[in-house]
Amino acid sequence: MAESNTVARPYTKAAFEHALAKNTLDQWSEMLATTSVVAQDPTMRQVLGNPAQTSEQKAEVMIDVCQEQMTAETKNFISLLAENQRLALLPEISAQFEQLKASQQKSVDINVTTAFDLGEQQQQKLTQALSTKLGCEVSLTSEVDKSIIGGVIVRTDDLVIDGSIRARLAKLAEALSA
Structure with missing residues (x-):
């Protein structure tokens, strides 16, 4: 089907x-x-x-x-x-x-996960940086997940950027066990 x-x-x-x-x-x-x-x-x-x-x-x-x-x-x-x-x-x-x-309105919704709450100024800087990088208007929502230890995870419909400490530690553990 x-x-x-x-x-x-x-x-x-x-x-x-x-x-x-x-x-x-x-x-x-x-x-x-x-x-x-x-x-x-x-x-x-x-x-x-x-x-x-x-x-x-x-x-x-x-x-x-x-x-x-x-x-x-x-x-x-x-x-x-x-x-x-x-x-x-x-x-x-x-x-x-x-x-x-x-796509028509050149806007994108982005969800940002961080280990600690982002301040208003940090959210504005991140929104501006992502708008410049993606070339469109960004609507940012943020959430806190202490399990990522540090760094940031950026998610949108078809893009995930995992810059968290947890992901880096997982890669290091994989490299050491190989």
Whole structure:
């Protein structure tokens, strides 16, 4: 069976191109995020997986639950997904949409893990350095993990930079045992 990301890609691309043309990226992003969360709810998964329900009924349920986020265009999108039995792909479609949106807006979300809490000034310097290195706007979130001993681990969707003491010690131990 095809991978969900492969099956979701044409729907994501169509939604993204439409939202970009209509200048409604943020509204589509919100709608997809909301419907993604709703589609992952165990009760909703049962409803969407019920073979006794027609495609129209499944679409109506999803639209009714997410009414506040829906426009006529997004309702049509949900109906199309239901008709093609693809409502379960909403989480993947949402994730892919966010990647396309970030690429379009030249922004990236980065998670930084450090052994100690970063001060505001350190976060600003790190954000500025990463923005320069990556050539885009950086949104930084940080977390503390004392088990890395020192250094920093930088994570984004497709990049991990592990500059932690723990990783260096692991490499040293591997070299010594070889």
